């Protein structure tokens with residue numbers, strides 16, 4: 001009776017420990033954040049449970065030796081793992097419990113290390129560390145999608161008692177192994193999902209950036225083409241603008257030659273004429289420089305810009321065109337305009353578009369209304385100074401229902417119009433963190449304004 005009770009109590013005690021071990025392992029499986037942490041905790045919990053001396057988990061590698069590489073271990077005699085070589089190949093080092101379990105997918109155990117011939121290779125080292133029996137339980141998972149093995153490992157336990165791994169122990173550890181496999185694949189699945197998600201997000205970002213770059217490129221091309229077209233339209237006026245100083249230069253130069261032929265050349269007049277030649281030459285050169293800048297394909301990088309210069313450059317180009325149509329141009333510039341960050345050529349293009357639109361708006365109105373006013377002013381907004389430039393005309397103006405469409409691409413009311421001028425100008429302003437808008441004048445015509453944040 002007494003013996004029977006003691007045997008029962010021993011079984012109960014063992015079951016209790018296993019239950020405790022199992023619940024601790026389950027907690028770990030649920031909470032572990034990395035595979036390594038999970039495997040290491042399982043080994044430690046199993047050793048702490050008192051049933052085993054050594055617990056280790058080995059991953060099966062696909063190297064030539066088919067090594068079972070320990071990745072987590074706990075217990076006494078850890079140097080055992082450094083001494084012995086374990087394999088899951090068909091050759092002799094693969095005939096021990098870990099090798100068999102990994103190959104067959106079934107638990108493999110040795111009841112008595114002293115006598116089992118399968119363990120002869122590791123016997124001396126194992127006995128020296130007090131191990132009497134051992135078991136290896138497979139940890140194998142197949143990928144859901146491909147059916148390929150994506151986890152092949154073994155959980156290896158060593159006990160100081162012989163016959164420690166009976167039927168119930170095998171069941172217990174096999175059950176635990178299944179949970180470990182689930183936990184590992186869940187962790188990896190999470191990781192894979194995160195990775196996949198991350199990759200998708202990255203790809204989407206890269207694609208967005210490419211699309212944005214392509215759009216940017218297309219805009220630049222378009223802006224360039226419209227600049228070229230605009231200049232083409234201005235060609236006649238510009239040619240005149242250049243021919244005038246050239247004609248003056250020729251006249252002055254001829255006069256000089258004439259004076260120099262005299263016995264006593266009038267050097268003062270020669271000097272004066274040469275100064276005029278230089279001035280006219282510079283004037284023609286300046287126009288050509290502006291045109292070349294506007295014709296340049298690539299825009300310059302953003303840098304500090306003086307809007308007064310931008311206005312002056314553009315007026316130099318449209319001035320002759322306005323004169324040709326007997327349009328009066330008035331200018332009212334603020335002297336304290338803050339410098340802005342921007343691309344000078346693009347800003348010139350915006351102003352050029354606005355001025356040409358204004359010139360076109362006054363083309364067919366009575367002569368007294370053929371006036372344009374270019375204004376610049378400083379405005380205080382959002383805690384900083386903004387440079388505001390406005391082009392005001394007394395032309396045909398726009399109706400309220402038109403107002404919303406003015407900046408749409410291809411919106412035009414002109415027979416030969418493309419309807420791109422304002423749309424391009426607005427995207428240029430957007431690229432400068434600026435604004436472009438239109439207001440109807442109280443009397444006649446419209447005013448187009450653009451505002452750029454001043455540099456601090």
Ligand SMILES: Nc1ncnc2c1ncn2[C@@H]1O[C@H](COP(=O)(O)OP(=O)(O)OP(=O)(O)O)[C@@H](O)[C@H]1O
Nearest residue numbers: 357358361397412413414417418419420421422446
């Ligand atoms: N100053 C203005 N007064 C009245 N309407 C204007 C004025 N500026 C622009 N508009 C209207 O806005 C439309 C669009 O102007 P936008 O500059 O974008 O194109 P467009 O001048 O017609 O052609 P282009 O592409 O050759 O410039 C014009 O067709 C015109 O109806």
Ligand SMILES: [Mg+2]
Nearest residue numbers: 353357421422
């Ligand atoms: Mg236009």
